[in-house]
Structure formats: structure tokens, C-alpha cells
Amino acid sequence: MSEALSAALALLVGLDSRLVEIVLLSLRVSLSAVAIAALLGLPLGAAIAVSRFPGRQAVIVVLNALMGLPPVVVGLLVYLLLSRAGPLGALGILFTPSAMVFAQSILILPIVAALSRQAIEDAWREYEEQLRSLGAGRMSAALTLLWDTRFSLLTTILAGFGRAAAEVGAVMIVGGNIDGVTRVMTTTIALETSKGDLPLALGLGMILIAIVIAVNAAAHLTRELAQRRYG
Amino acid sequence: MSNGPILPLRLADVSFAAGGRTIIDRISLEIETGPSTIILGANGAGKSVLMRLMHGLLKPSSDRIDWYAPERPGAPRKQAMVFQRPVMLRRSAYANVAYALKIAGIPEPQRGALVRDSLESVGLSHLARRSARVLSGGEQQRLALARAWALHPEVLFLDEPTASLDPSATREIESVIKAFDAAGTKVVMATHNLGQARRLGDEILFINQGRLVERAPVEQFFSKPQSAQAAAFIKGELPWT
Amino acid sequence: MDLIRRLLLLVAWIAASPASAQDKFIVVASTTSTEQSGLFGHILPVFQKKTGIQVRVVALGTGQALDLARRGDADVVFVHARSAEEKFLAEGHGVKRFPVMYNDFVLIGPQSDPAQIRGGKDILEALRKIKTAGAPFVSRGDRSGTHMAELALWKIANIDIEKEKGPWYRDTGQGMGPALNAAAAMDGYILADRGTWISFKNRGNLAIAVEGDKQLFNQYGIMLVNPLKHPNVKKDLGQAFVDWVISPDGQKAIADYKIGGEQLFFPNAK
Numbered sequence: 220m221s222e223a224l225s226a227a228l229a230l231l232v233g234l235d236s237r238l239v240e241i242v243l244l245s246l247r248v249s250l251s252a253v254a255i256a257a258l259l260g261l262p263l264g265a266a267i268a269v270s271r272f273p274g275r276q277a278v279i280v281v282l283n284a285l286m287g288l289p290p291v292v293v294g295l296l297v298y299l300l301l302s303r304a305g306p307l308g309a310l311g312i313l314f315t316p317s318a319m320v321f322a323q324s325i326l327i328l329p330i331v332a333a334l335s336r337q338a339i340e341d342a343w344r345e346y347e348e349q350l351r352s353l354g355a356g357r358m359s360a361a362l363t364l365l366w367d368t369r370f371s372l373l374t375t376i377l378a379g380f381g382r383a384a385a386e387v388g389a390v391m392i393v394g395g396n397i398d399g400v401t402r403v404m405t406t407t408i409a410l411e412t413s414k415g416d417l418p419l420a421l422g423l424g425m426i427l428i429a430i431v432i433a434v435n436a437a438a439h440l441t442r443e444l445a446q447r448r449y450g
Numbered sequence: 451m452s453n454g455p456i457l458p459l460r461l462a463d464v465s466f467a468a469g470g471r472t473i474i475d476r477i478s479l480e481i482e483t484g485p486s487t488i489i490l491g492a493n494g495a496g497k498s499v500l501m502r503l504m505h506g507l508l509k510p511s512s513d514r515i516d517w518y519a520p521e522r523p524g525a526p527r528k529q530a531m532v533f534q535r536p537v538m539l540r541r542s543a544y545a546n547v548a549y550a551l552k553i554a555g556i557p558e559p560q561r562g563a564l565v566r567d568s569l570e571s572v573g574l575s576h577l578a579r580r581s582a583r584v585l586s587g588g589e590q591q592r593l594a595l596a597r598a599w600a601l602h603p604e605v606l607f608l609d610e611p612t613a614s615l616d617p618s619a620t621r622e623i624e625s626v627i628k629a630f631d632a633a634g635t636k637v638v639m640a641t642h643n644l645g646q647a648r649r650l651g652d653e654i655l656f657i658n659q660g661r662l663v664e665r666a667p668v669e670q671f672f673s674k675p676q677s678a679q680a681a682a683f684i685k686g687e688l689p690w691t
Numbered sequence: 692m693d694l695i696r697r698l699l700l701l702v703a704w705i706a707a708s709p710a711s712a713q714d715k716f717i718v719v720a721s722t723t724s725t726e727q728s729g730l731f732g733h734i735l736p737v738f739q740k741k742t743g744i745q746v747r748v749v750a751l752g753t754g755q756a757l758d759l760a761r762r763g764d765a766d767v768v769f770v771h772a773r774s775a776e777e778k779f780l781a782e783g784h785g786v787k788r789f790p791v792m793y794n795d796f797v798l799i800g801p802q803s804d805p806a807q808i809r810g811g812k813d814i815l816e817a818l819r820k821i822k823t824a825g826a827p828f829v830s831r832g833d834r835s836g837t838h839m840a841e842l843a844l845w846k847i848a849n850i851d852i853e854k855e856k857g858p859w860y861r862d863t864g865q866g867m868g869p870a871l872n873a874a875a876a877m878d879g880y881i882l883a884d885r886g887t888w889i890s891f892k893n894r895g896n897l898a899i900a901v902e903g904d905k906q907l908f909n910q911y912g913i914m915l916v917n918p919l920k921h922p923n924v925k926k927d928l929g930q931a932f933v934d935w936v937i938s939p940d941g942q943k944a945i946a947d948y949k950i951g952g953e954q955l956f957f958p959n960a961k
Contacts, residue, residue: 303763303923311923313764314718314749348507349537353553353597354527363549367540395718395749398732413868414727415875415893449540450583 226422237399242430245403248316248390249383252323253331257376259324260331265361267332268339279336285329290322294392297322301393314395319403322389327379334375339364342371370442370449377438384431404430456517456528456604457483457636459504463513466499473499474510475660483604485652486637488668490644492683496660497640498534498609504638505531505607526554531607535614536594538582543574543593546582550597568600569593572626588619595626599635606630608639612646624649644684648672656680716745717928720757720765722836723866725911726750728886728955734944738935744928752866754834760784763921766929769936771836771884771911784921785914789937792945792956794885796840796907799871800826800900801878814904815848822850825859827879831870832862836909841882844906871897884909886955911956913937936960 230238267278299305301313301321312318342364350360365372387405394401396410404427411420459481466474473496481487481504489497502508503515521528539546547565556564569575572592577585582593591611598606608627612620627650631637641647647654647668654671656664658679666676675681725731726748735746751759753770757779760768768785770776779785798817800809806824808817821828831838845852852860861879863870867887874881875895883891888899901907915933918924935941942958949955 303921305762308763308923314747346537348502348533350553351507352505352527352531352533353550354524355553356524359553363539369540395747397718397747397749400745400747410727412872413723413866415868415872415891417893448584449581 222418223421223425226418227425228422230419230422230426238426240399241402241404241407242426244316244401245384245405245427246430248319248403249323249380251320252327252383253376253380255320255324256328256331256379260328260379261335261365261372261375262361263328264332264335264337265339265365266358267336268343269357269361269364279333282329282333282336286333288326288329290326290386290388291392293322293326294389297325297389297393313393314397314401316394316401318393319390319401322393323383323386326386326389327383330382331375331379334378335365335368335372338368338371338375342368370446373438373442377435380434381431384427454519455483456519456521457481458518459605460516460518461504461514462516464503464510464515465512466496466503466508467511473660474503476513477660477662479655479662479665481605481636481638483636486631486639486650487653487655488647488651489638489640489655489657490647490651490683491640491642491657493642495642495657497642497657500657501531501607501609501638501640505529507531524555526556526601528601528603529605529607530598530601530603531609532591532594532598532611534610536590538585538590538593540583541581542579543569543582543585543596544578546593547597547600550600554601556601564600568596571599571629572596573622586619588615588622591615591619591623592626595623595630599630602633603635605636605638608637610640610642612643613641620646644672656683658683715743715928716747717766717925717932718747718749718764719767719769719932720759721748721750721769722753722756722771723750723868724771724837724884724887725769727866727868728884728890729950730886730945730948730956733948734936734941737944738932738941741940742931742935744931746932752831752833752835753839757784760916760921763916763923765916766925767913767915767932769911769913771909772839773910773912775836775839776912776914780914783919784917786917788912788914789933789960791911791913791936791960792942792958793908793910794956795902796837796882796909797885797888797899798880798901798907799874799883799888799897800880802896802898803878804900806880809900811901812903814844814901814906817901818844818848818850821880822855822859825857827859827861827874827877829861829863829870829874829877829879829881831867831882832864833866835867837867837882837884840909844882847906889950889953889955910959 297318300307301310301318302308346364350363355363385405387409390403391406391409394406396402396406404423408420408423411423461477461479463476463478464474465472465476477500489500491497499508503510539549544565547568548561551561551564566575569578572595574589574592574596577589582590585593612623615623624646627637639650651668653665653667655662664675664677664680671680672684675684727750731748739745749759749765753772753775756768756770757775759765761784776788780788798814805826806821808820811817830841842852863873867883868891870881871883871891872893875893875897878896880900913933913936915929916924918926937960942960945956945958946954
């Protein structure tokens, strides 16, 4: 453990340019995936929250269950899609960061959609009569709720980011862990573990955790300040 | 905006049931333009449900509710409602009123003046930039009134608007309601508070266990109630608050 | 909506940032032994400097690497399982196989040596003793070149491992490194390629038990994936890499790669 700590410190102090590259790629991939998942998942969650249709409960159950999608399965599915022999093979993005963003977006879309559905449905219970009284339709109500629950949705998005930044199974398969191209924090950790360099792997793990904590702390602070102001 | 008044509102044998329980039991009445109407009754008598039926938030289980000229869907509403507990959007007081105008389809350049007038009429101009959710209960309820009043609706439904407020906030709310009434809006208010009914009402609709028991001008209702239930209610509520 | 506008901006920013400045590149499906031993880290910069071609290595077991190429997802394969490579060629997925280099497998085992095989030169004898002693043996079990070599050795030793394996035979289904980690943790024997063993750090009680048997020869080969079968293959760039690896320059680069003074791979292109 102390060996790992000193490995982590040495990496940080040295500010190894390859490490910086890997960290930046990790952030770029996972943040892109979160952005895409939010862009699709928040409206989807809001739409399900305010609408009533046959089979709605089943949709919610499936959506909640998909939060536990195994990354390896997602990786495999996306690999088969993006493979040259697959339906999206012509894109030629297998083993690129775009493929990793694609896979992680799919992985966390259900998390963003399911958690935002819950948050917005809770708000909808409080707001429904007022909004309907003002004459808001369901879709315009959904948009209003998206904005009004923005602080809760920040937590939803963070949950998605945490999942994306932490997973290795999907990015390993569709990215290929190619040095300098698709190697991110988690695949580096997996690689160093398989090379038997456990202190270095653990050191990288500590840096990953520190980054995730830093992102969460920034979001938490924003949320606290905003909530104090907007109530 | 559609033309012409939406009143009178006609209820014909309207019932409402939920969970196997009849909450509104065959009520027929007509609400006309003019003096304010107070829906009076004990807690659980069905006042809130009756208002929601009139306002269109609930659909009756049987029979009809007809406006003289029904609102067109999507057009700005000619009626508004203020609830016992106001729901404020997580944005400024100003933006809360502006939101109602936006939903009503008022173009942005026209909203500013309407919002300022409305806030002025409830005495909240100085708090326009403050976030609505950090205002006091009384201020929030006045803001809810401003939001409902922004389009000068033909009918304003008020569901126990002061039930959760202290006496001084209640007085402020009541004076705003009086001003709206004087400006020509038809006020329909539910309350269980006899004092408030007297102060604000011109006529009383007395509801008991989902049924319309008595309808009378205020003075007559309090001096000579026609029904035993109304008499008992007036007695039981003493001293008036 | 402000929130949506901000998200759109973020996506636009990400889309605008280049995936990789390098557009002259090939994908090479190779094995964990070549990648994790650090060989590629040593020779690829030499190649890129000379030709400007970036080589993107996806490191898998030999079986998976060949499957990847069968789907057209690689331009070149660089693996070590001759029979599997020849099957790949026969199916028409590869153009021509060139031998590149060799090293050898070593049998690794715990210092305690429960099968009493340490220092021996006969790998077949050692495997028989391990089986008789019921000493823990860790198998890759992942269709990698090393796994295929292991299965072939059992066969030559006249042991039908499918039938005769007992609880002592631990099929891990993992790469070389993880399998070595497992062997270190359970004090087991394991067949490894020498390159990975030399660069492996978490050895615990493990040490070389048997080496030097000519049965332990480990040949690597390289093939261009057939562009007639897979039209997306970057034929010219891939061929340039194949040509370079078997050229005197490439062979010298391979020979130059050492860890602690020890050479890991021995070039033998013809």
C-alpha cells in the first residue's frame, strides 16, 4: 500500500506526460459519454415521468434494470456493431476514442434516464396541478421540470460520470487499449495489473479515485451554492 | 385569445368519486359573472375537489360541466387558480410570473410590463429579483396571486389561500383579493373560515359531505341559515377567526 | 433551455477536438506477450520515425487476435501459434505468413517445487510428474498461442488433458500476466513465454523450473490480412510494416530489445 502511494506520488510529481495524456483521454471519453447520455437521457427521463401510456410500468422496470448493464456486454455489442463485418462497420471507428464514447454512452444512458425519471416524477407530483392550471402541456411541463430539478439532475449526471470513468470492460473491447490512442486510466490499470506491477496499478487507481472525487466535489460545491441561492 | 366571456359556468348533476368513495354528490349550480362566491364547508366537505372540477384539473365521474364559451386548448387561459400551498418554480419571483405569460403565449417584449404591473399589484416589486423559493410563506402566496393575475383572468379560483398563513399575511392576501374583485375579476374562493367568508364574500355556497346544501347572500346565510347543517356549522365555528 | 444549450456546446467541443492527429495508421492484432513484454514499445517508434506510419496494437490472445482479423478489424496479425496461423491462411483471411522471431516458453513453478521437477530439461517428463503429484497447474485456457502450445505439449506427453485434468488443473481463461498473478497466488506451475516472464514483476515465490527443451520453441509469425477478402484492409501501409519487420532494420530492432541485459526475442526471418 505504501509502495502504491509512493508510486502514485511519483507519477504526480513527475507529471509524466504520458500519464497526463491518459488522464485527459479518460476525462474526454467519459465526459463526452456523459454529455451524450444526458442529451438523450434527460429528455427521455422527463418524457417518461410526465406521460402515461400502456406498458409504462414495464418500461420503467426495464430502464431501472438496465442501470446494471454489464460493461463487457455493452462492449461486446458495440464491438459487433462497429466491427468491419458489422452493420456500422463502414464508419471505421472501431479502436478509436469515438467507439469508446459510443459504448460508454450506451452504458450510462439508462442510468441518466432512470434516475432523472425518478427525480422528475417526484417533482411532477408537486408541480402537476400548478403547471396544468397555468395551461402548460405535458411536453412544456417536462422541459420546465428539467430546469427546475437541475440540482438533483446534477447528481444523476455525476452517477453516470462515475460509472463511465470507472468501467474497464467496454472500453477495453471497443478501444483495444492501444498505447497512445485508446489507452485510458482503467485500461492502463488493467494492463499494469496483468504485467504484475501491482504498486503502479494501485497508484494509478488512487489517481483515478482522486480525479473522480475532485469532479464530484466541484459539482457538490456548485450545487450547494446554487441551492442556497435558489432554494 | 378567444373572444367573449367564458362565464357563466354551469354544473349539471356533477359527481366525482375516487377510490370507491363519492366526494362530490350530484351538484348542480351556475356561477355567473359579478359578485364573489365563497364555497364554505368543513374540512373534507369536498370544497377543493369542487374547485378543481370547475377549473378543469379533475374530470367529473358523471355528468357535465359547461362553460358558456369553453376555452380553446393552447389559447391563453381565461381562468386561473391559487392553491393552498403555492408551488414556486426554482427561479426569481419575476421569472415565475413571466413563466405564466410565456406558457400563455404572450410574446417576450410584452411580458415585462405585465410582470411589473402584476408584482406591483401584490406589493412585491422590491422582491422581483429574489428567488421565489426563499420568500416567506405570505410572500410566496402573494407571488402566486401575482402569477394568477398577470393575465387578468375572467375567473380566479382560490383554494383556501390563507389556510397556512399567519394573521398579518392573511390580511395582506385578503386585501389583494379584494382589489382583484374590485377590478372586475370573478372571485371563487373555498374557505372554512367564517370570518374570511364574511369579509370577502358576496354569496355563500355551503357544501356538506359532497352535496350543495345551501346557496344564499352572505348576510342572509349568517343571520338566517336555511338548513340545520349550516346552522350547526356557523355555531360550531364560533368564535370567528 | 440553458442546460441543453450547454450540453450541446460540450458535445460540439468534443466532436471538434481531433480523435487523433495521426491519420496514417494501421491496426495490428497481436498477442499480449509481444505487447506486455515491451517489445512493441521499443520497435514501433523506430518504424514510425522511418515511415510516418502509426501502428496501433490491439493485444489479445492469438486465437482472439486471429478472430479479430477474420472480421476484418485488423490490417496485420502478429502472433505465435503456427497451426492456427496456417488454418487462418487456408481460410483465405491472410496473404502470406512470414516467420519473424522466436523465443521460448519456460515452465514456471513455486520454489517449494512439490512435483520435484526443478532444474530438469525435459518438459514432457515434468508435465507427467506434475500430473502424478497433482500439483497445482495454472492454464491460460484462452486459446492464446501459449495455451495452444501447452495443449500440444500435454498431447505429446501422451496425456489427454481434457479427460485427465483434476482439481489441480486450474483453467483461468486469462491473459499471460493475470495467469501468472494467479500462479503466484496459489503457488502453481504455469507455462509462460520467456518475454512476459522476464518483464513480469509480481513473481512472489515463482521461479523457472524447466527450460531449454527444444519442445519449448516459440515461433512468431506475421501476416497481412487479405485485402481481397476484407476490402478495408490498408494494404500498402500494412505491407510496409510486414516488409520492415522482416527486413534487416526490423530484425535488428527486435534483437536490440533487452531487459536487464537479457535479450527477449531472437529474429529469424528468412
